[in-house]
Amino acid sequence: REEVKKQSGRYEKTEDDLKALQGVGQLIGEVLKQLDSEKFIVKTSSGPRYMVGSKPKIDKASLTAGTRVALDMTTLTVMRKLQREVDPLVFNMLHEDPGSVQYGEVGGLSEQIRQMREVIELPLTNPELFKRVGIKTPKGVLLYGPPGTGKTLLARAMASNMNCNFMKVVASAIVDKYIGESARVIREMFAYARDHEPCIIFMDEIDAIGGRRFSQGTSADREIQRTLMELLNQLDGFDELGAVKIIMATNRPDVLDPALMRPGRLDRKIEIPLPNETARVDILKIHSSKIAKQGDI
Known part of the structure; x- marks a missing residue:
C-alpha cells in the first residue's frame, strides 16, 4: 500500500511537470480579497480585477490578501501560489x-x-x-x-x-x-x-x-x-x-x-x-x- 501511494505521488508529479512543459505561460497576479471558500478577487499585473476560482489542490487558507499567484491565460484560474517578490x-x-x-x-x-x-x-x-x-x-x-x-x-x-x-x-x-x-x-x-x-x-x-x-x-x-x-x-x-x-x-x-x-x-x-x-x-x-x-x- 505504501509503495502504491509513493508511485501515485510520482505519477501526479510527473503529470504536473508534463502539463507545465506543454502548457502556455501564466499571468502574474495578486489576491485582493477572498469572497467565499471558492472565489477570490485578484488583480493582474496589467491592472484589471477579476473574480476567479482556484485549483482544488491549492490550500485556500494560504491565499490571503497580498499573496502573489499565477493565473491561467484563458480562464484566469489561480494555478499556484508564488513567493513574495523580493528586490x-x-x-x-x-x-x-x-x-x-x-x-x-x-x-x-x-x-x-x-x-x-x-x-x-x-x-x-x-x-x-x-x-x-x-x-x-x-x-x-x-x-x-x-x-x-x-x-x-x-x-x-x-x-x-x-x-x-x-x-x-x-x-x-x-x-x-x-x-x-x-x-x-x-x-x-x-x-x-x-x-x-x-x-x-x-x-x-x-x-x-x-x-x-x-x-x-x-x-x-x-x-x-x-x-x-x-x-x-x-x-x-x-x-x-x-x-x-x-x-x-x-x-x-x-x-x-x-x-x-x-x-x-x-x-x-x-x-x-x-x-x-x-x-x-x-x-x-x-x-x-x-x-x-x-x-x-
Whole structure:
C-alpha cells in the first residue's frame, strides 16, 4: 500500500511537470480579497480585477490578501501560489555569509558583549521570560564609537553564535536617486525579515540615512529624510517586529536624529571605546595565538 501511494505521488508529479512543459505561460497576479471558500478577487499585473476560482489542490487558507499567484491565460484560474517578490538587493542582504567569529575572538569587549546578548540574544532565545514579567522585548541596539573599535566584528560574532537569519546592509547602499525607491527597499527589507524570523538586521553606517532632519535642503536631502521616516515607521508602526531585532552602528552618534534615538526604537546604546591597556593585551593574545613563537613573550 505504501509503495502504491509513493508511485501515485510520482505519477501526479510527473503529470504536473508534463502539463507545465506543454502548457502556455501564466499571468502574474495578486489576491485582493477572498469572497467565499471558492472565489477570490485578484488583480493582474496589467491592472484589471477579476473574480476567479482556484485549483482544488491549492490550500485556500494560504491565499490571503497580498499573496502573489499565477493565473491561467484563458480562464484566469489561480494555478499556484508564488513567493513574495523580493528586490535583489534585499535578497543578497540575507544570503551574505557573516563568517565564523566566536565571542572569544573579540578582545576587550566582554561588558559590551554581555549587554548585546541581553538585548538581542535573550529575547530571541527565551521570549517567555519577558512575557512572564509582563514587559515588551527590546527592539534594537545602537553601537557607537570611533572607527575600527570592533562594532561590525561584534555584530558578526552575534550572527555566528545564534541560530537565526542575519541581514547586513550598509545604509549608504539603500539611498537611491529615484523618489520613493529608498523607502521601498526599507519596507521590503523588514517584510523579508518578518518572513524569515528569527532574524537580525545589522545596519552599518546608519548616519548615512539617520541624520538630524531640518527644514532647508535639496531634493536629495528630502529623499534621505523620507527614507528615515519609513525606517521610523517600520520600527514602531502598527506591525510588531516580533522576532526581528535591529543592530545599528555608527561612529557619529551626535548627528543622529533624536526620533531614532528615543527608547522604544533603539532601547540600548552601547559605546564601543578605544581599547585600554588590558584590552590591548587581550587583542594581542588573540592575534598572536596562531603565530609560531619562541621563548616567553
